Amino acid sequence: MTTNPATLVLAGTPIGDITDAPPRLARELAEADVIAAEDTRRLRRLTQALGVTPRGRVVSYFEGNESARTPELVEALVGGARVLLVTDAGMPSVSDPGYRLVAAAVERDIRVTAVPGPSAVLTALALSGLPVDRFCFEGFLPRKAGERLSRLRDVAEERRTLVYFEAPHRLDDTLAAMAEVFGAERRAAVCRELTKTYEEVRRGGLGELAEWAAEGVRGEITVVVEGAPERGPEELDAGELVRRVQAREAAGERRKEAIAAVAVEAGIAKRVVFDAVVAAKHNT
Template sequence: MTGDLPTSGTLVLAGTPIGRVEDAPPRLAAELAGADVVAAEDTRRLKRLTSDLGIELRGRVVSYFEGNEQARTPQLLEALLAGERVVLVTDAGMPSVSDPGYRLVAAAVEHDVPVTSVPGPSAVLTALAVSGLPVDRFCFEGFLPRKPGERSRRLAALADEERTLVFFEAPHRTEAALRALAEAFGDDRRGAVCRELTKTHEEVRRGGLGALADWAAEGVRGEVTIVVEGAPEAGPVTDPAVLVALVAQSEATGLRRKDAIAEVAKRAGVPKRVVYDLVHKGGPQDG
């Protein structure tokens, strides 16, 4: 007769303060103190956090960051399957939101391990709330590509996105990101640069993307979140010359012609055959 299989543990995604330690959710201290394993993006920052919270960890602490995430995930999954409670924390905010965590969550779900969270501060939602831009519909795009060509292609694909956009950016790349955003969306598209949210030197700059880029040229310090107004709602595009030009622009970003035609047709609200005929035959053909 075989023994009972061990009951799996629980993965806890714990939100940590993005600024002031007073913003830590009340459950955070209890979860950290009671965890069998604490996986931390930066163990030194975890030590400072537990000191500020006035707690001691009884479980073991392991590092879990971008460089070792793939290799460490199987080890943490093994702990979960053995019945241990694993608490995952990142440097700030919610794990797996542009931070380590996705791989471990996916592995836990695949093996039917319960996954829960200690909701905490989020730079994405905080920036949205203070931006002054519409928040009823939004999308989070994380960090833009560092290479100018890749960044331009990403933004070209977002040019007609009607939802408010949220980006993370490094301070030394903020000006370049804002210049690229202004080039893709227009100098007058409204935006907000949210710097050092909830911290002593918190600052929110609002205005057109062109003006924000000029401001950033003087130098930006601290953690940065950029919020950008969505594109205005547009009706169908029917001008043949405009449709052909849009295809050419999409091809210039590296798309194949077939994909460019499909993208433009979708954006313009017209059948693909119409755009195809304009590009390949100079206009719709009579039967």
């Protein structure tokens, strides 16, 4: 049972419109003993906009110092402090700093709670026009093209709606890779500058969206992609499966990736394609 009165508070902050700040946020900012902020300058602008003067100590807590700063914040918690964690926008820990601190606090049996706030993930999902009953959040894709394709192939058969974050200067490459792996006609929505003055939600097929993004896009980006359609297995014999894998290998794909891609195309388990390839190798 937790006996230490200290508390770690994860506070959601506006993703654009400052008036979206949850009512509790101002009180927590005013009363916290320590405020750990991803960007102390943005925190200052936030407190000024909310008319709040923090009484507690303000420290930076971002990707570059997260590992080193976490023990210091845990010690403050152990000593009975109320520590408030805020990131630049949205909820801490969701593709932002916070996970390490939460895990460390839980390990020390310290209470962790949250001030719920705006979420780019849920906002984009709601606005996308795509199914929202089941979804999964994939965060940022790898920057390198090969790693990005591999990650996308891992979820090519995912039936749930997919949600991604992406940098504007990589959006066209990401959408083109999605069109290649998921299919150019797979429906998607690019949500830009959510809740801000120039908010835009662009909907269409992945191929169409990739062409649009090639012209250049600015702002904070969230991409929502329709899940894989349900389909019966394609009637292909083992020889055809092997030929398709070989064709992909000849085009430069690694065998593992080629097998996964052919399985997706045929609507069958990867093991079936793998077994066909192994049997063909033994028969040559």
